[in-house]
């Protein structure tokens with residue numbers, strides 16, 4: 001039984017699946033229905049911005065209907081009640097961690113409810129639709145507004161901060177991610193290298209399963225609250 005001081009938690013789409021948001025690579029996932037090259041690359045946006053706007057407008061509308069689940073709430077509780085530090089690094093662009101009350105949060109792939117002006121670089125809270133004529137509230141230019149989401153081939157956000165956190169962590173937990181997408185899929189190796197205990201909580205073993213010292217498989221809404229209970233009781 002270890003009393004962990006500095007916990008870093010990587011989350012992925014599997015965490016929000018039971019809230020009603022599709023994952024990407026499960027059989028009925030988003031990438032089974034959409035071509036990521038068309039809707040999630042800068043090249044796709046340049047080729048057909050209207051299609052990309054429609055895709056994210058649809059996801060914003062779906063997002064308005066969902067609520068955080070027991071796994072989101074358990075992680076917010078861990079942050080509140082853990083004596084040390086808890087930081088969530090999420091690949092998710094949804095705002096369900098925030099809705100559950102998590103504070104120390106890094107959206108490494110951006111946020112669905114923010115828009116980015118590719119002319120002036122400003123970002124804006126955005127819950128409605130975006131289109132070709134949407135003007136940037138700061139610089140006023142149009143045709144440059146895009147979802148503030150990190151697309152394939154683009155650099156994720158706050159990577160220096162994440163590297164420092166992984167270097168200082170004594171517990172690294174990965175939840176609801178398939179381990180297919182780098183750099184996030186490489187975090188377990190970095191944390192392990194720095195001496196952290198590594199735990200995977202996922203429906204099934206991920207691509208990176210062999211890197212983890214410990215794994216619990218099941219639905220996030222069940223295994224995450226149970227694991228948080230053990231952490232807070234000091235029996236994990």
Ligand code: APR
Nearest residue numbers: 012013014017023024025091176177178181202203219220
């Ligand atoms: N509870 C726990 N895990 C689940 C659940 C659930 N209810 N449902 C699905 N999972 C697991 C799946 O087994 C899978 O391993 O969640 C994982 C989801 O994997 P992906 O769909 O690949 O999503 P993710 O790993 O978050 O994708 C990474 O890829 O498409 C890009 O930028 C996008 O952030 C995303 C990144």
